Amino acid sequence: MGDVAMTVPVLRALTKQHPELKITVLTRAFFSPFFRDLEHVEVFPADVKGEHKGIFGLYKLARQLNKKKFYVIADLHNVLRSKMLKKFIRCKRFISIDKGRKEKRLLTSGQIFKQLKTTHQRYADVFRGLGYAVDLSKPSFPKKVALSTKLQELVNNHSKKCIGIAPFAAHEGKMYPLNLMKQVVEKLSEDNQVILFGGGKYESEILNEFENSFDNTINLAGKLSLDEEMDVISNLDVMLSMDSGNAHIAAMLGVKVITIWGVTHPFAGFTPFNQPQDYGLIADREKFPLVPTSIYGNKYPENYKEASSSVAPEVVVEKIKSII
Incomplete structure (x- = not known):
């Protein structure tokens, strides 16, 4: 994706x-x-x-x-x-x-x-x-989509800053540990609206638990079409994502994207479009010197599974706050 x-x-x-x-x-x-x-x-x-x-x-x-x-x-x-x-x-x-x-x-x-x-x-x-030069240095993006009545009722954003969080990835080595992500959601939801993205029964159940634990937190996993999810994402103030598809969807819509990297690394060329270098939060290479262990995050030593945990929740929260 x-x-x-x-x-x-x-x-x-x-x-x-x-x-x-x-x-x-x-x-x-x-x-x-x-x-x-x-x-x-x-x-x-x-x-x-x-x-x-x-x-x-x-x-x-x-x-x-x-x-x-x-x-x-x-x-x-x-x-x-x-x-x-x-x-x-x-x-x-x-x-x-x-x-x-x-x-x-x-x-x-x-x-x-x-x-x-x-x-x-x-x-x-x-x-x-093919003979068609493309200059990517001055990008343009679509306008924010006016949310339908259905989406307005779901999102229910009253003037709070809107933060999207997509905590899952195709491979475990690319994910931020869920216990740490829960701390991030807890802190951000105190003053902002947090919207959670995911798919499938397993992810929906975890995100439901997040939603039920904190105020100002909404789980959209499994509730919307891709079209509708894109409408919501276009209205975010910032998206927090792993090295995964949601980061690229938000970036293509012109949304600011903070990414957390585990066993993969931006040097491989998969940084979301038009995002500053410091928007990527990288695993500590002094503790995990083999990073990147693979391009897609599917190969890594067992003790590297939670390499992204070397990024403290406080660092994630402060980075997002500095942007919004």
């Missing part, structure tokens, strides 16, 4: 700087709301678990796409599925992203420790390779 969300500010810049282009984004239908306010951009949904599953499904998908007669194709994913699709699609120009896999291996093996090219710039480089 984060990879898809990171394409949005790049496509926004591309379409503004090259308004003659018409863009078709091939992605899962679930992600369609990400592109809802981009001009000259349409979404073609890929059903990779159903109609378009496997090699025969990709062949069927290619036949459907070929009817559109694309001038160029930009592969921003560069995985086996997109490589197979390339063999079936009729198009003279096809360029794939350079993910910098070698540099990232050096970073996670400890052979180098420096900032690598951001994923946003890697996306922009693909379009530059």
Whole structure:
């Protein structure tokens, strides 16, 4: 999800700087709301678990796409599925992203420790390779969405600053320990409204417990569509997130994003778009010198599982207060 969300500010810049282009984004239908306010951009949904599953499904998908007669194709994913699709699609120009896999291996093996090219710039480089330079230095963002009556009743924000918190990530090594996050929520909810984001039964149950423990705390997990969640996020004063999709959704909407990093690190290039360096709260590398242990947070020594705990709750709270 984060990879898809990171394409949005790049496509926004591309379409503004090259308004003659018409863009078709091939992605899962679930992600369609990400592109809802981009001009000259349409979404073609890929059903990779159903109609378009496997090699025969990709062949069927290619036949459907070929009817559109694309001038160029930009592969921003560069995985086996997109490589197979390339063999079936009729198009003279096809360029794939350079993910910098070698540099990232050096970073996670400890052979180098420096900032690598951001994923946003890697996306922009693909379009530059097609002849469409993209300048990301002066970004624009959509306006805050006027909340529907349903969302106003849910959020119930009376003049308090609105802080979003998304405490979960795909891998445990990327998460801030929940007992510490509870301390953060408790402190922030004293003077602000805290809105919790998550998904699935397990996450909803934990966030319900947070909601029931503190005033001014609302759990939206499992209650809204992605479209509606984006509407709420667009109205936040700040989002607190792990190195995960919610950080990139908030950033693409122009919201300030504080991120907590465990076994991953911003140097790999996944910092949320247009966020200052000091908005990323990093695990203590004196205590955890192997960070980053992997790019996606799925590989780490057992004693690194709670590397992010080296960021004190007080530090998180003070950083957010300094912004709002």
